[in-house]
Amino acid sequence: xxxxxxxxxxxxxxxxxxxxxxxxxxxxxxxxxxxxxxxxxxxxxxxxxxxxxxxxxxxxxxxxxxxxxxxxxxxxxxxxxxxxxxxxxxxxxxxxxxxxxxxxxxxxxxxxxxxxxxxxxxxxxxxxxxxxxxxxxxxxxxxxxxxxxxxxxxxxxxxxxxxxxxxxxxxxxxxxxxxxxxxxxxxxxxxxxxxxxxxxxxxxxxxxxxxxxxxxxxxxxxxxxxxxxxxxxxxxxxxxxxxxxxxxxxxxxxxxxxxxxxxxxxxxxxxxxxxxxxxxxxxxxxxxxxxxxxxxxxxxxxxxxxxxxxxxxxx
Numbered sequence: 001x002x003x004x005x006x007x008x009x010x011x012x013x014x015x016x017x018x019x020x021x022x023x024x025x026x027x028x029x030x031x032x033x034x035x036x037x038x039x040x041x042x043x044x045x046x047x048x049x050x051x052x053x054x055x056x057x058x059x060x061x062x063x064x065x066x067x068x069x070x071x072x073x074x075x076x077x078x079x080x081x082x083x084x085x086x087x088x089x090x091x092x093x094x095x096x097x098x099x100x101x102x103x104x105x106x107x108x109x110x111x112x113x114x115x116x117x118x119x120x121x122x123x124x125x126x127x128x129x130x131x132x133x134x135x136x137x138x139x140x141x142x143x144x145x146x147x148x149x150x151x152x153x154x155x156x157x158x159x160x161x162x163x164x165x166x167x168x169x170x171x172x173x174x175x176x177x178x179x180x181x182x183x184x185x186x187x188x189x190x191x192x193x194x195x196x197x198x199x200x201x202x203x204x205x206x207x208x209x210x211x212x213x214x215x216x217x218x219x220x221x222x223x224x225x226x227x228x229x230x231x232x233x234x235x236x237x238x239x240x241x242x243x244x245x246x247x248x249x250x251x252x253x254x255x256x257x258x259x260x261x262x263x264x265x266x267x268x269x270x271x272x273x274x275x276x277x278x279x280x281x282x283x284x285x286x287x288x289x290x291x292x293x294x295x296x297x298x299x300x301x302x303x304x305x306x307x308x309x310x311x312x313x314x315x
Contacts, residue, residue: 023260030269031178035083036233046076049084056172056289057272058084065092065102065281074105077283081153082231086170086272086284086291093279094157096123096305103155103283103307110151110310112144113213114201118305129301137293140171140265141241143286143308146197148220151286152311158276162300169273169292170284176264177225177236187257188224192247193238195220200241221247224261226314228287235288236264237314265290287311 034055035041047062060080063073080087094102096119103109109122118125126137143151156168180188196219198210224246226237240262246254264270274282284291286308 023256025263025267030175030267032175032269033178036228036231039083039231041083042079044076044080046073049080051084052088052274053272055175055270056085056170057088057274058086059088059090061090063089065089066094066098068101069105078106081283081285082228085172085174085288086282088274089281089283091277091279092157092281094281096120099123099155099157099281099305100307103153103309106309107152108310110144110308112308114197114205122307124306124308126304126306127301128297128303130299138295139240140262140290140292141200141239142173142237142290144197145195145222145237145239145242146200146217146220149311149313150222151308153284153286154306154308155281155283156304156306157281158278158302158304160301160303161276161278162297162302165294165297165300166302167273167275167294168282169271169294171265171267171290171292172270173235173237173265173288173290174228174233175270176267177234179267179270180236180264184257184260185225188236188246188261191224191249192221193224193258194244194247195222195242196244197242199244219244222314226287229312229315233288236261238262239265239290265292287314 032054047060050059050061052058058080060077063077069077077087100109100120100122111117111121112124115124116127117123143154158166177185197213197217201210222237224236224238225234227234238258238261243258243262245251246257249257274280
């Protein structure tokens with residue numbers, strides 16, 4: 001059926017061409033599925049879960065992280081982590097040792113020689129303010145994907161919060177994968193991509209700082225789409241900080257496809273945003289998310305400590 005419009009020259013029966021660039025993201029309905037298909041959702045008995053967004057992010061009320069976790073509480077928190085991907089605990093005020101002990105319920109703790117240490121080598125301290133090293137957190141990324149076994153997750157606590165800004169955002173990469181166009185899924189399912197620490201850090205550190213780690217941290221390959229080892233969920237697993245190319249694909253085509261895949265974390269429907277108060281703790285599943293620390297607090301001081309948990313090899 002033709003479309004009729006009226007102009008100063010009289011009626012027209014053909015709509016003019018309206019072309020926009022391809023390979024973009026456009027408006028429309030998005031699939032927002034929080035749980036894997038077939039997942040049995042059960043009530044929580046040991047704490048209250050307060051959702052913060054549709055598919056990702058929940059505040060946990062009534063769980064004391066400062067004490068050793070009984071097995072039943074650890075099991076419920078792990079289930080909440082799998083179902084919500086990032087958990088928030090308002091005003092926990094943990095010591096560094098308590099923070100380490102809590103994270104240790106999920107496995108051995110990892111160290112990162114490229115970041116400043118806090119009270120121990122496995123506590124990373126981010127002290128941002130006037131005169132600090134320019135931030136390398138305000139980009140969508142998944143932690144340490146340049147390792148053969150990227151972190152399972154991380155526990156972050158804000159010690160000092162600026163008077164405004166400094167929020168952190170997380171994106172649900174299972175939702176990002178669910179909403180890829182069919183033809184893109186066909187291209188990336190089964191594909192591998194190269195991850196390297198150098199691109200993410202070379203913007204802030206000179207060669208003299210990075211060279212000692214170059215041989216210890218060679219580039220690694222991971223699936224473009226990984227499978228969650230506990231839920232079986234398929235998730236997009238490339239990020240703008242560390243993913244350099246798709247294996248076996250022409251460089252220009254790899255760059256174009258990666259740019260499109262990187263964009264997926266920017267969709268607000270896949271995100272949750274947390275406004276920090278001093279002593280707040282966030283615990284996220286690094287296998288299933290990307291995150292972004294918003295650098296909008298100028299010269300104000302923001303101090304955070306993070307403990308990361310060793311993970312497995314993506315498949």
